[in-house]
Amino acid sequence: MKEFKWNNLKEAFAQEQQNRQERIQLQPQAMFTSTSSAVKPISSQGVTCTFCGIPKHTEENCYMKQAASKDAHVRAKRDREEKRRKSRKGQKAHIAQ
Known part of the structure:
Protein backbone atom coordinates (compact mmCIF):
# COMPACT_ATOMS: atom_id res chain seq x y z
CA MET A 1 0.00 0.00 0.00
CA GLU A 59 -13.70 -14.41 26.59
CA GLU A 60 -14.13 -10.69 27.26
CA ASN A 61 -17.92 -11.06 26.80
CA CYS A 62 -18.30 -14.48 28.43
CA TYR A 63 -21.09 -14.62 31.00
CA MET A 64 -19.69 -17.86 32.42
CA LYS A 65 -16.33 -16.18 33.06
CA GLN A 66 -17.98 -13.16 34.63
CA ALA A 67 -20.00 -15.41 36.96
CA ALA A 68 -16.94 -17.50 37.84
CA SER A 69 -14.94 -14.35 38.54
CA LYS A 70 -17.67 -12.98 40.79
CA ASP A 71 -17.90 -16.30 42.66
CA ALA A 72 -14.11 -16.37 43.09
CA HIS A 73 -14.13 -12.86 44.54
CA VAL A 74 -16.91 -13.77 46.98
CA ARG A 75 -15.08 -16.95 48.07
CA ALA A 76 -11.77 -15.10 48.48
CA LYS A 77 -13.41 -12.41 50.61
CA ARG A 78 -15.15 -15.04 52.75
CA ASP A 79 -11.86 -16.94 53.18
CA ARG A 80 -9.99 -13.78 54.20
CA GLU A 81 -12.66 -12.94 56.76
CA GLU A 82 -12.57 -16.48 58.16
CA LYS A 83 -8.78 -16.33 58.42
CA ARG A 84 -9.00 -13.04 60.32
CA ARG A 85 -11.55 -14.49 62.74
CA LYS A 86 -9.37 -17.52 63.42
CA SER A 87 -6.33 -15.32 63.83
CA ARG A 88 -8.14 -13.11 66.36
CA LYS A 89 -9.34 -16.16 68.32
CA GLY A 90 -5.77 -17.47 68.39
CA GLN A 91 -4.43 -14.16 69.64
CA LYS A 92 -7.04 -14.01 72.42
CA ALA A 93 -6.25 -17.56 73.51
CA HIS A 94 -2.52 -16.78 73.55
CA ILE A 95 -3.06 -13.64 75.68
CA ALA A 96 -5.27 -15.56 78.15
CA GLN A 97 -2.48 -18.06 78.87
Missing part, protein backbone atom coordinates in the same frame (compact mmCIF):
# COMPACT_ATOMS: atom_id res chain seq x y z
CA LYS A 2 1.54 3.28 -1.04
CA GLU A 3 -0.60 5.60 1.05
CA PHE A 4 -2.61 4.85 4.20
CA LYS A 5 -6.21 6.01 4.06
CA TRP A 6 -8.72 5.60 6.88
CA ASN A 7 -11.58 5.14 4.43
CA ASN A 8 -9.84 2.14 2.87
CA LEU A 9 -9.37 0.59 6.30
CA LYS A 10 -13.01 1.20 7.24
CA GLU A 11 -14.19 -0.32 3.97
CA ALA A 12 -11.99 -3.39 4.48
CA PHE A 13 -13.38 -3.97 7.98
CA ALA A 14 -16.96 -3.43 6.81
CA GLN A 15 -16.45 -5.94 3.98
CA GLU A 16 -14.91 -8.50 6.34
CA GLN A 17 -17.80 -8.13 8.78
CA GLN A 18 -20.30 -8.61 5.96
CA ASN A 19 -18.44 -11.70 4.73
CA ARG A 20 -18.46 -13.21 8.23
CA GLN A 21 -22.17 -12.56 8.67
CA GLU A 22 -22.92 -14.23 5.35
CA ARG A 23 -20.87 -17.32 6.30
CA ILE A 24 -22.61 -17.58 9.67
CA GLN A 25 -26.05 -17.39 8.05
CA LEU A 26 -25.16 -20.04 5.45
CA GLN A 27 -23.86 -22.67 7.86
CA PRO A 28 -26.25 -24.82 9.91
CA GLN A 29 -25.83 -25.11 13.67
CA ALA A 30 -25.26 -28.88 13.39
CA MET A 31 -21.69 -28.41 12.11
CA PHE A 32 -20.22 -28.55 15.62
CA THR A 33 -18.24 -31.62 16.50
CA SER A 34 -18.42 -33.32 19.89
CA THR A 35 -15.39 -35.60 19.61
CA SER A 36 -13.73 -34.01 22.65
CA SER A 37 -14.98 -32.64 25.95
CA ALA A 38 -14.82 -29.06 24.65
CA VAL A 39 -17.18 -27.83 21.96
CA LYS A 40 -15.14 -26.86 18.89
CA PRO A 41 -16.77 -25.12 15.96
CA ILE A 42 -15.57 -25.49 12.40
CA SER A 43 -13.04 -22.71 11.79
CA SER A 44 -15.21 -20.70 9.40
CA GLN A 45 -17.96 -20.50 12.01
CA GLY A 46 -16.34 -17.45 13.63
CA VAL A 47 -14.99 -16.74 17.07
CA THR A 48 -15.08 -19.14 19.99
CA CYS A 49 -14.68 -18.18 23.64
CA THR A 50 -11.34 -19.36 25.01
CA PHE A 51 -12.83 -19.62 28.52
CA CYS A 52 -15.95 -21.75 28.03
CA GLY A 53 -15.45 -23.04 24.48
CA ILE A 54 -18.86 -21.87 23.29
CA PRO A 55 -18.90 -20.15 19.88
CA LYS A 56 -20.10 -16.70 18.86
CA HIS A 57 -18.55 -14.70 21.69
CA THR A 58 -15.12 -13.94 23.11
